[in-house]
Amino acid sequence: NAGVMQNPRHLVRRRGQEARLRCSPMKGHSHVYWYRQLPEEGLKFMVYLQKENIIDESGMPKERFSAEFPKEGPSILRIQQVVRGDSAAYFCASNGQLTDTQYFGPGTRLTVL
Amino acid sequence: TQLLEQSPQFLSIQEGENLTVYCNSSSVFSSLQWYRQEPGEGPVLLVTVVTGGEVKKLKRLTFQFGDARKDSSLHITAAQPGDTGLYLCAGITNSGYALNFGKGTSLLVTP
Numbered sequence: 001n002a003g004v005m006q007n008p009r010h011l012v013r014r015r016g017q018e019a020r021l022r023c024s025p026m027k028g029h030s031h032v033y034w035y036r037q038l039p040e041e042g043l044k045f046m047v048y049l050q051k052e053n054i055i056d057e058s059g060m061p062k063e064r065f066s067a068e069f070p071k072e073g074p075s076i077l078r079i080q081q082v083v084r085g086d087s088a089a090y091f092c093a094s095n096g097q098l099t100d101t102q103y104f105g106p107g108t109r110l111t112v113l
Numbered sequence: 114t115q116l117l118e119q120s121p122q123f124l125s126i127q128e129g130e131n132l133t134v135y136c137n138s139s140s141v142f143s144s145l146q147w148y149r150q151e152p153g154e155g156p157v158l159l160v161t162v163v164t165g166g167e168v169k170k171l172k173r174l175t176f177q178f179g180d181a182r183k184d185s186s187l188h189i190t191a192a193q194p195g196d197t198g199l200y201l202c203a204g205i206t207n208s209g210y211a212l213n214f215g216k217g218t219s220l221l222v223t224p
Binding site for chain 2: 006033041042043048055056059091093100102104106107109
């Protein structure tokens with residue numbers, strides 16, 4: 001299966017803990033996007049990364065949230081000191097150069113107790 | 114503010130009926146994508162349209178991109194229970210690369 005992979009699919013954290021979400025893009029894709037889907041809301045863009053570079057993080061909260069896409073390995077979305085409002089589905093998408101089409105992974109559903 | 118407005122928000126129809134979902138904006142998009150999302154899963158790409166006035170067909174689904182590239186529609190002919198799901202439109206503006214999503218149309222097709 002050469003699709004976008006995300007893990008874990010479900011993650012439960014207590015308030016104040018850290019959450020790490022992983023995304024492996026589709027084979028051959030070098031662009032990764034993270035989106036968040038809150039209940040009753042549409043998907044919202046968070047951050048756009050290429051290998052070792054953050055291109056646009058305008059949709060990501062300034063505090064507690066960070067993202068990386070290292071030269072080797074998956075992209076990581078990290079949320080420190082989680083709060084209940086962070087509970088949501090987090091989706092990763094990827095594409096290659098010269099295309100607008102983005103392909104999504106199955107998402108990670110984060111629940112903060 | 115929502116860049117893309119989808120209508121209707123909910124739609125419940127019987128098997129065999131036709132339906133149209135609309136996606137409207139005051140902004141111009143370089144491309145627009147339609148996805149379908151099942152509960153607990155990620156959006157699955159249906160089609161990408163890039164040219165104003167473009168029409169694409171995918172079996173019983175017909176997608177149209179407005180001439181001015183500000184709006185799009187999805188028409189389903191003879192809907193089936195397997196068409197049930199959340200249909201999302203998402204566009205990329207000329208100056209960006211992030212997808213701007215509508216809130217979606219939740220479709221239920223009953224036998």
